[in-house]
Amino acid sequence: MKQIGVGLLGFGTVGAGVVDGLCRNREVMSQRLGVDVVLRKIADLDTTSDRGVKVAPGMLTSDAMSVIHDPEIQIIVELIGGTTVSRTFILEALNSGKSVVTANKKLLAEYGQEIFDAAEKNRVDIYFGASVGGGIPIIRVLREGLAGNEIETIHGILNGTCNYILTRMENEGAAFDEVLKAAQDAGYAEANPSLDIDGFDTAHKAVILASLAYGFHVPLNEVRVEGIRNLEGIDVKYAKEFGYRIKLLAAIRRDGDEIEIGVHPTLVSMNHMLASVNDVFNAAMVHGDLSGDTLYYGRGAGRAPTASTVIGDIGDIARNLSTGIPRYSRAINTVNSTKFRIRNADEISSKFYVRLMVRDRAGSLGIMTNAFGKHGVSIRAATQKETDEEFPGYVPVVFLTHRATHAAITAALAEITRSDVINAEPVLLRVL
Amino acid sequence: MKQIGVGLLGFGTVGAGVVDGLCRNREVMSQRLGVDVVLRKIADLDTTSDRGVKVAPGMLTSDAMSVIHDPEIQIIVELIGGTTVSRTFILEALNSGKSVVTANKKLLAEYGQEIFDAAEKNRVDIYFGASVGGGIPIIRVLREGLAGNEIETIHGILNGTCNYILTRMENEGAAFDEVLKAAQDAGYAEANPSLDIDGFDTAHKAVILASLAYGFHVPLNEVRVEGIRNLEGIDVKYAKEFGYRIKLLAAIRRDGDEIEIGVHPTLVSMNHMLASVNDVFNAAMVHGDLSGDTLYYGRGAGRAPTASTVIGDIGDIARNLSTGIPRYSRAINTVNSTKFRIRNADEISSKFYVRLMVRDRAGSLGIMTNAFGKHGVSIRAATQKETDEEFPGYVPVVFLTHRATHAAITAALAEITRSDVINAEPVLLRVL
Numbered sequence: 001m002k003q004i005g006v007g008l009l010g011f012g013t014v015g016a017g018v019v020d021g022l023c024r025n026r027e028v029m030s031q032r033l034g035v036d037v038v039l040r041k042i043a044d045l046d047t048t049s050d051r052g053v054k055v056a057p058g059m060l061t062s063d064a065m066s067v068i069h070d071p072e073i074q075i076i077v078e079l080i081g082g083t084t085v086s087r088t089f090i091l092e093a094l095n096s097g098k099s100v101v102t103a104n105k106k107l108l109a110e111y112g113q114e115i116f117d118a119a120e121k122n123r124v125d126i127y128f129g130a131s132v133g134g135g136i137p138i139i140r141v142l143r144e145g146l147a148g149n150e151i152e153t154i155h156g157i158l159n160g161t162c163n164y165i166l167t168r169m170e171n172e173g174a175a176f177d178e179v180l181k182a183a184q185d186a187g188y189a190e191a192n193p194s195l196d197i198d199g200f201d202t203a204h205k206a207v208i209l210a211s212l213a214y215g216f217h218v219p220l221n222e223v224r225v226e227g228i229r230n231l232e233g234i235d236v237k238y239a240k241e242f243g244y245r246i247k248l249l250a251a252i253r254r255d256g257d258e259i260e261i262g263v264h265p266t267l268v269s270m271n272h273m274l275a276s277v278n279d280v281f282n283a284a285m286v287h288g289d290l291s292g293d294t295l296y297y298g299r300g301a302g303r304a305p306t307a308s309t310v311i312g313d314i315g316d317i318a319r320n321l322s323t324g325i326p327r328y329s330r331a332i333n334t335v336n337s338t339k340f341r342i343r344n345a346d347e348i349s350s351k352f353y354v355r356l357m358v359r360d361r362a363g364s365l366g367i368m369t370n371a372f373g374k375h376g377v378s379i380r381a382a383t384q385k386e387t388d389e390e391f392p393g394y395v396p397v398v399f400l401t402h403r404a405t406h407a408a409i410t411a412a413l414a415e416i417t418r419s420d421v422i423n424a425e426p427v428l429l430r431v432l
Numbered sequence: 433m434k435q436i437g438v439g440l441l442g443f444g445t446v447g448a449g450v451v452d453g454l455c456r457n458r459e460v461m462s463q464r465l466g467v468d469v470v471l472r473k474i475a476d477l478d479t480t481s482d483r484g485v486k487v488a489p490g491m492l493t494s495d496a497m498s499v500i501h502d503p504e505i506q507i508i509v510e511l512i513g514g515t516t517v518s519r520t521f522i523l524e525a526l527n528s529g530k531s532v533v534t535a536n537k538k539l540l541a542e543y544g545q546e547i548f549d550a551a552e553k554n555r556v557d558i559y560f561g562a563s564v565g566g567g568i569p570i571i572r573v574l575r576e577g578l579a580g581n582e583i584e585t586i587h588g589i590l591n592g593t594c595n596y597i598l599t600r601m602e603n604e605g606a607a608f609d610e611v612l613k614a615a616q617d618a619g620y621a622e623a624n625p626s627l628d629i630d631g632f633d634t635a636h637k638a639v640i641l642a643s644l645a646y647g648f649h650v651p652l653n654e655v656r657v658e659g660i661r662n663l664e665g666i667d668v669k670y671a672k673e674f675g676y677r678i679k680l681l682a683a684i685r686r687d688g689d690e691i692e693i694g695v696h697p698t699l700v701s702m703n704h705m706l707a708s709v710n711d712v713f714n715a716a717m718v719h720g721d722l723s724g725d726t727l728y729y730g731r732g733a734g735r736a737p738t739a740s741t742v743i744g745d746i747g748d749i750a751r752n753l754s755t756g757i758p759r760y761s762r763a764i765n766t767v768n769s770t771k772f773r774i775r776n777a778d779e780i781s782s783k784f785y786v787r788l789m790v791r792d793r794a795g796s797l798g799i800m801t802n803a804f805g806k807h808g809v810s811i812r813a814a815t816q817k818e819t820d821e822e823f824p825g826y827v828p829v830v831f832l833t834h835r836a837t838h839a840a841i842t843a844a845l846a847e848i849t850r851s852d853v854i855n856a857e858p859v860l861l862r863v864l
Binding site: 017021025028029031032033129135136140143145146147149150215273276277283292294295297298304305307308311312316 | 453454456465575578580728734736740
């Protein structure tokens with residue numbers, strides 16, 4: 001059976017999972033693929049720590065370039081992360097005629113165009129299945145399974161840390177800071193959690209999904225990103241009373257030749273499959289014009305699930321190489337780049353949840369409903385809550401709106417803020 | 433751009449969806465795939481009915497063989513169904529060097545070995561993504577995305593008619609017969625519903641999934657199949673009180689070198705993602721040794737969703753053909769056939785739900801618990817319900833057991849039946 005050599009750059013948690021999985025399931029893979037995948041070399045600056053997996057003596061080196069240029073290695077797996085040496089190594093590998101597997105979402109979101117161009121120029125494969133959704137084969141599904149569909153919407157819960165925090169906030173009625181602290185203590189959140197909780201990690205993944213769905217590189221700076229840091233427990237509670245859970249959603253939507261893309265804390269109806277995605281699990285719901293709603297669910301991170309997808313990618317390239325042909329290079333940067341316009345933040349429309357702390361006196365409600373009406377925002381539910389002890393003389397009022405543009409809702413809220421009926425910044429959340 | 437010709441056999445509902453989808457999304461597909469997929473001919477015995485899609489004059493013929501042997505056609509799509517002419521046509525196509533796409537689960541479940549052997553012998557592709565799960569790319573995921581995993585379990589809701597009936601039985605507290613009638617009137621169930629409600633359709637799909645997961649053709653007659661025809665509303669109600677929904681599940685499980693496979697109405701905890709799969713939707717949860725739990729959800733039938741997957745398969749083959757290489761023939765019939773033993777029905781273990789109509793007198797409970805204990809069946813919950821008016825002097829008692837073999841639970845129930853404490857056949861359901 002033909003052998004294909006693999007070189008691994010970055011021997012961290014996921015790297016160790018890939019080494020373990022490749023060795024453990026080598027036989028079943030070779031039966032399925034008809035080609036024998038052999039790990040030949042690993043590069044990491046740390047060549048001594050015990051990662052809990054055995055590697056043959058001499059396999060581990062600190063010299064990444066020697067792995068990239070090893071003539072017995074056809075596939076380079078980049079699991080270093082970041083956007084500095086990983087970028088250098090990936091480009092070097094592609095330009096040396098090696099195919100590449102990476103899980104590096106930040107690199108692809110920021111430098112995807114350059115990397116896909118290099119793969120295409122050199123006629124080699126670049127696979128990145130584990131960059132979005134960890135163990136969930138969402139990238140493969142968009143590239144292949146739904147290839148015959150126009151993708152109308154994608155809604156994803158793509159960050160396990162945020163989903164863990166939101167699940168605990170809802171279940172325990174706990175405050176964000178408290179749950180974040182617990183998540184950090186339990187190892188579910190980084191000491192510096194900004195990448196996760198401020199939504200940037202989700203935005204990187206949204207860029208990759210949108211680029212795949214619409215065939216051009218969506219610039220990261222055109223994605224409106226809002227995290228969960230400022231989410232208050234009271235809104236989680238009110239949402240629940242309305243029959244919703246709050247999730248940090250990446251939302252991608254096509255409307256004719258225009259695309260909306262954003263990351264926002266969003267109310268999801270309890271009846272929606274995405275509302276059942278709890279704890280560290282991730283999921284993406286994709287609506288294709290033919291397939292209708294489809295959903296993909298699993299572990300969005302972690303050693304073994306991420307390794308599962310990396311190994312699936314390696315297997316595909318190995319099968320391609322055993323026939324001598326790369327297949328994928330044109331997947332992201334096709335000829336579509338002039339076809340779609342990305343809507344700016346103000347143009348994006350959504351249903352909204354609005355909470356206002358309203359002066360408890362006659363006429364307040366009228367002022368608010370007039371402001372909404374004036375800006376064309378139509379209300380589909382409203383409820384006035386008990387007075388909050390923290391704000392004597394004010395009552396929380398919650399509105400759920402029909403679909404409106406962000407410009408319209410913010411104009412209405414600005415008008416309400418200018419009146420003297422509320423005493424705090426309005427809380428504005430999306431509703432799926 | 434290179435053109436690949438497609439010939440369609442069977443111009444029914446799904447066939448018309450494929451024609452529509454191929455025409456509508458031809459441009460986006462060619463951008464994604466780098467090859468132009470062109471529908472050249474359609475064969476159907478009925479060459480006159482209006483299917484609501486336009487086809488060029490002369491494209492439609494009643495002569496399937498002329499389509500199969502058309503030199504400008506490289507891919508044959510079989511959407512006739514059944515196991516007679518469809519088998520002849522598929523074998524003829526494969527033996528003529530044409531690659532084949534089919535959605536025919538019954539044919540693959542019964543004649544899969546012959547068909548896959550023919551594909552391998554002729555070195556052509558056979559794709560069957562739409563044979564399981566309609567618009568859900570579950571076949572692709574098992575073949576590719578999870579290729580690096582040992583598959584430990586698969587649990588699937590694979591028949592939309594059954595799931596629609598079960599959802600309505602639960603929501604409306606209605607009886608099976610009543611809901612079946614309504615489903616037939618609404619077109620969600622066939623006039624002769626046996627294939628669906630007696631579980632055979634689900635069994636066909638289970639055979640295909642198990643064969644893919646374990647690399648050998650699992651014989652259909654080794655699958656224990658139980659449908660939902662005898663399911664009583666009272667058990668749906670009791671299940672709900674315990675926090676479960678009843679779903680018709682295909683269950684596939686590997687235990688070392690042995691495989692369990694069966695189709696049964698099964699209690700699924702409300703907290704489990706599969707419990708949220710309602711109405712005609714389908715889903716499969718796959719547990720891989722690396723990936724952990726992953727779930728795939730969508731429409732399991734219908735014109736456009738099924739066409740979506742058929743077109744995805746066509747796209748893959750077209751891409752393969754544009755490079756000159758078939759990739760898949762060895763996917764189902766690999767070298768594993770002696771490795772796994774399929775357990776017989778008695779050996780299969782599960783958690784169980786048991787309902788007994790018990791004589792309302794002292795000592796009854798003791799007789800039952802002794803019988804369970806004697807056969808090693810451990811009880812994890814039990815509840816005695818109010819007396820049922822239909823059975824004066826008897827009370828319904830429900831037990832939930834820990835995992836036990838089917839042999840053990842049936843031996844215990846036989847012993848209870850032989851005593852005079854119950855007045856009707858015990859009801860035995862699985863618990864996931």
